[in-house]
Amino acid sequence: MSRSAELFEAARNARENAYAPYSRFLVGAAILTPEGEIYSGCNVENAAYPQGACAEAGAIAAMARAGRRAIQEILVIGDGEGLCTPCGGCRQRIREFAAPTTPIHIAGLQGVRASFTLEELLPHSFGPEHLAK
Numbered sequence: 001m002s003r004s005a006e007l008f009e010a011a012r013n014a015r016e017n018a019y020a021p022y023s024r025f026l027v028g029a030a031i032l033t034p035e036g037e038i039y040s041g042c043n044v045e046n047a048a049y050p051q052g053a054c055a056e057a058g059a060i061a062a063m064a065r066a067g068r069r070a071i072q073e074i075l076v077i078g079d080g081e082g083l084c085t086p087c088g089g090c091r092q093r094i095r096e097f098a099a100p101t102t103p104i105h106i107a108g109l110q111g112v113r114a115s116f117t118l119e120e121l122l123p124h125s126f127g128p129e130h131l132a133k
């Protein structure tokens with residue numbers, strides 16, 4: 001299986017464990033690191049709605065937990081007519097560990113529907129280098 005197929009499968013599998021009883025909108029995300037590993041996450045909602053977490057946040061937490069600090073590619077999967085692009089907060093979360101050219105793939109249940117770079121989704125962004133002395 002190609003790396004891109006593995007990334008899709010990891011996100012698809014993660015989505016199957018999404019906990020989204022309130023929105024019923026299941027999302028999965030998977031990150032490929034430069035080391036060649038894949039980390040995934042799903043959205044986890046909460047009865048106190050604002051406490052819900054996005055799939056991308058879960059995948060980033062799993063990556064960080066493993067000691068990895070760079071996103072080479074990320075894929076997000078969600079069903080529905082519109083593209084399941086990352087929310088504004090998650091674009092910033094991805095920004096922390098990605099380059100302007102890092103691909104963000106948006107998939108539906110059948111496969112990737114569109115790909116953007118981080119710079120396209122979050123132009124003129126603020127990042128760690130702005131804090132460097």
Ligand code: THU
Pocket residue numbers: 020023025026027042043044045052053054055056076084085086087090
């Ligand atoms: N959601 C994600 O997990 N990632 C996205 O990229 C878009 C939205 C989740 C948040 C919430 O649990 C549900 O989808 C509906 O907004």
